[in-house]
Amino acid sequence: MTLNPADAQVIESPTTHIPTHWYNVVADLPTPPAPMLNPATREPVTPGELAPLFASELVRQELSTERWTEIPAPVREAYATYRPTPFIRALGLERAVGTRSRIYLKYEGVSPLGSHKLNSSLPQAYYNKLDGITTLTTETGAGQWGAALAYAGALFGLDVDVYQVRASFDSKPYRRYLMETYGATVHSSPSELTESGRAMRERFPDTTGSLGMAISEAVEVAAKSGGSAHYALGSVLNQVILHQSVIGQEAVDQLRQMEPEGADAVFGCVGGGSNFGGLAFPILREVLRGRSHARIVACEPTACPSITKGEFRYDAGDVAGMTPLMQMYTLGVDFVPSPIHAGGLRYHGMSPLVSHVVHEGLMSATAITQTDAFAAGVLTARSQGILPAPESTHAIAAALDYVRAQEEPRVVVIGVSGHGHLDLPAYASYVHGELTDLE
Numbered sequence: 001m002t003l004n005p006a007d008a009q010v011i012e013s014p015t016t017h018i019p020t021h022w023y024n025v026v027a028d029l030p031t032p033p034a035p036m037l038n039p040a041t042r043e044p045v046t047p048g049e050l051a052p053l054f055a056s057e058l059v060r061q062e063l064s065t066e067r068w069t070e071i072p073a074p075v076r077e078a079y080a081t082y083r084p085t086p087f088i089r090a091l092g093l094e095r096a097v098g099t100r101s102r103i104y105l106k107y108e109g110v111s112p113l114g115s116h117k118l119n120s121s122l123p124q125a126y127y128n129k130l131d132g133i134t135t136l137t138t139e140t141g142a143g144q145w146g147a148a149l150a151y152a153g154a155l156f157g158l159d160v161d162v163y164q165v166r167a168s169f170d171s172k173p174y175r176r177y178l179m180e181t182y183g184a185t186v187h188s189s190p191s192e193l194t195e196s197g198r199a200m201r202e203r204f205p206d207t208t209g210s211l212g213m214a215i216s217e218a219v220e221v222a223a224k225s226g227g228s229a230h231y232a233l234g235s236v237l238n239q240v241i242l243h244q245s246v247i248g249q250e251a252v253d254q255l256r257q258m259e260p261e262g263a264d265a266v267f268g269c270v271g272g273g274s275n276f277g278g279l280a281f282p283i284l285r286e287v288l289r290g291r292s293h294a295r296i297v298a299c300e301p302t303a304c305p306s307i308t309k310g311e312f313r314y315d316a317g318d319v320a321g322m323t324p325l326m327q328m329y330t331l332g333v334d335f336v337p338s339p340i341h342a343g344g345l346r347y348h349g350m351s352p353l354v355s356h357v358v359h360e361g362l363m364s365a366t367a368i369t370q371t372d373a374f375a376a377g378v379l380t381a382r383s384q385g386i387l388p389a390p391e392s393t394h395a396i397a398a399a400l401d402y403v404r405a406q407e408e409p410r411v412v413v414i415g416v417s418g419h420g421h422l423d424l425p426a427y428a429s430y431v432h433g434e435l436t437d438l439e
């Protein structure tokens with residue numbers, strides 16, 4: 001913070017409108033992404049094969065190549081309780097780093113759930129309610145997605161049944177309390193309630209669980225419900241990336257008003273790829289139209305390096321092989337990452353859309369260690385007041401590495417996907433010097 005009034009800059013954010021449509025990057029890509037395949041036939045999945053799991057409009061969105069989808073009014077009304085989200089010039093962070101670059105934070109932590117996940121849980125719950133579904137099943141890691149779906153279910157009148165990865169269920173009870181407060185039921189996964197859960201407990205008795213296992217359980221319950229329950233996924237799928245495009249559309253507007261020349265670099269963290277795709281694809285559209293020169297970087301943990309160390313190939317989304325096969329960067333479906341604190345980044349695969357775009361060379365990726373990520377999180381807390389989610393700190397760390405390496409001042413946008421107020425035990429162990437790097 002400057003004490004000199006002459007150095008102080010008061011920068012007011014102009015008002016930005018909430019988008020009226022979601023943006024689908026597929027319409028603008030030079031080459032189409034590979035289709036999802038039925039695991040039994042290895043043929044492209046049909047709408048009919050997705051219908052037992054997803055609402056009809058969500059099936060359409062999953063397979064759509066149309067550029068724009070109108071956001072239904074009830075979803076926009078719910079968005080309006082927290083959107084547009086702030087686009088903050090991070091003067092404090094710039095001073096703390098000692099850079100002349102201009103750093104902007106697109107901050108999703110102001111949503112009622114504290115992360116971007118509500119952007120997709122709201123429309124998923126809405127479309128399922130329209131189709132007469134009574135229950136949504138889902139998986140969750142640290143509980144961000146489960147909590148976001150629990151709230152959306154409460155809002156639109158659906159029961160929500162959550163399978164939470166055992167490691168988080170045992171060690172992070174606060175988000176479970178949050179899910180229960182919103183009215184959801186939470187099970188530790190793998191559980192005894194499903195065939196796939198029982199099989200996994202037999203195969204790996206001491207497992208701490210994984211998202212891939214929890215997905216199998218949630219999909220199984222929906223598939224066997226006889227039509228009353230559907231499944232909801234918080235990331236990876238095309239429909240989720242579509243819903244998250246509100247982030248990037250707002251950011252393009254907000255950036256244009258603050259920086260007519262646009263950004264030099266954009267950083268976002270990637271677990272399944274949804275907050276990153278949501279921020280990055282509307283910016284990529286500008287790049288493809290020759291209106292932006294931004295370099296766009298996906299930031300992942302070294303402990304779960306799907307893009308930087310994984311293979312680009314068809315793989316299953318879940319351990320039991322119940323989901324379609326997707327072409328993506330993957331560490332293999334049986335990969336169980338170390339229990340790093342960025343629970344939302346512990347997925348073996350990566351959104352097929354994000355994978356495709358990186359594979360085509362339109363974006364790049366980098367991996368950050370847990371201690372570097374927390375160092376960036378603490379610096380952000382002390383200089384901006386924002387306590388970023390452990391996931392988001394990966395993007396901040398990568399962006400700070402970038403500005404430190406540049407000789408000229410740059411314009412940098414960082415996607416801050418959420419706040420870390422329920423991750424304080426992890427921050428405490430970092431501040432107390434007890435946090436180590438897990439590979």
Ligand SMILES: *Cc1c(COP(=O)(O)O)cnc(C)c1O
Pocket residue numbers: 115116117144145234235236269270271272273274275276344345389391392417418419
């Ligand atoms: C879930 C989560 C992530 C990771 O999910 P993506 O689909 O990759 O965005 C990142 N940040 C926060 C705060 C999350 O809750």
